[in-house]
Amino acid sequence: MSRTAVIRGRFDPVTAEDVAFAVRLRREKQYEKIVFVPVAEGSLPRETRQDLLQAALKPYRRFCTGEEPQDADVYTSGAEEKEAAVRQGNYALAARGIRKLLAAEGLYFEDLVDACCNPHRAAHSRAVADLCRQLAEAHGLDGDLAWRAGMLHDITKGRSEEWGRRILERYEPEALQYAPPVWHSFTAPVWLKQNLGITDHELLAAIRNHTLGGSQTPLAMILYIADKTEPTRGYDSTGEIALSMKDLAAGFALVKQEAAEWLKKGGANG
Numbered sequence: 116m117s118r119t120a121v122i123r124g125r126f127d128p129v130t131a132e133d134v135a136f137a138v139r140l141r142r143e144k145q146y147e148k149i150v151f152v153p154v155a156e157g158s159l160p161r162e163t164r165q166d167l168l169q170a171a172l173k174p175y176r177r178f179c180t181g182e183e184p185q186d187a188d189v190y191t192s193g194a195e196e197k198e199a200a201v202r203q204g205n206y207a208l209a210a211r212g213i214r215k216l217l218a219a220e221g222l223y224f225e226d227l228v229d230a231c232c233n234p235h236r237a238a239h240s241r242a243v244a245d246l247c248r249q250l251a252e253a254h255g256l257d258g259d260l261a262w263r264a265g266m267l268h269d270i271t272k273g274r275s276e277e278w279g280r281r282i283l284e285r286y287e288p289e290a291l292q293y294a295p296p297v298w299h300s301f302t303a304p305v306w307l308k309q310n311l312g313i314t315d316h317e318l319l320a321a322i323r324n325h326t327l328g329g330s331q332t333p334l335a336m337i338l339y340i341a342d343k344t345e346p347t348r349g350y351d352s353t354g355e356i357a358l359s360m361k362d363l364a365a366g367f368a369l370v371k372q373e374a375a376e377w378l379k380k381g382g383a384n385g
């Protein structure tokens with residue numbers, strides 16, 4: 116038996132189960148070193164998966180990641196299902212040291228949007244995210260944060276009305292006064308806190324206000340504008356976008372006024 120063990124896996128991303136497996140393995144077989152080797156293709160490039168491994172393994176003196184050493188005992192990670200669950204939004208199953216990182220850097224948000232939204236809504240979310248980034252950058256604000264807000268804003272929109280009612284009764288009862296199509300803007304922050312561990316107040320507040328336009332922080336205005344004017348909506352919004360690029364508050368006021376007129380004519384909110 117070698118003094119070194121290798122654990123091969125996709126590690127897309129490394130999960131708490133992988134780390135627990137290695138801890139057990141070391142205790143039982145007394146390995147001096149355990150090397151986590153990411154193999155095969157993943158949703159994230161190998162380099163990024165390795166960076167995540169590095170962050171996850173930092174507290175463990177005898178665990179590392181890198182190229183596969185020769186003459187090591189080889190094991191295989193059995194956590195593919197857990198990895199898939201992480202990519203679909205259950206960040207609590209990821210290794211402890213990377214949970215915050217995944218949410219803060221928006222890793223797996225592409226997978227998340229595809230898992231939680233139908234193709235039409237996923238395309239809308241990406242278009243909103245791109246426009247959010249452009250608007251933020253035009254105003255010297257954080258483009259990555261704005262992109263993340265866009266990607267996540269409709270994450271609970273595909274949930275049933277019963278699910279929405281249950282969440283709101285428990286966490287946001289005052290939001291029940293609004294029509295069900297509005298509920299997703301109030302259930303999304305709850306879901307994002309519980310599943311992705313997101314606590315960024317500015318991000319959550321922007322999402323909470325994206326349907327009704329109730330907040331005028333720059334990020335909230337950007338998300339509101341982008342949600343209503345992104346190109347897949349199918350109407351000519353070039354004037355609204357151009358104005359918003361120059362003057363955020365003026366663009367926000369115009370888009371909000373147009374949304375109110377649309378509602379008066381019997382259009383849907385959402």
Ligand SMILES: [Fe+2]
Pocket residue numbers: 239243268269342385
């Ligand atoms: Fe939306």
Ligand SMILES: [Fe+2]
Pocket residue numbers: 268269272299300325326342385
């Ligand atoms: Fe929405």
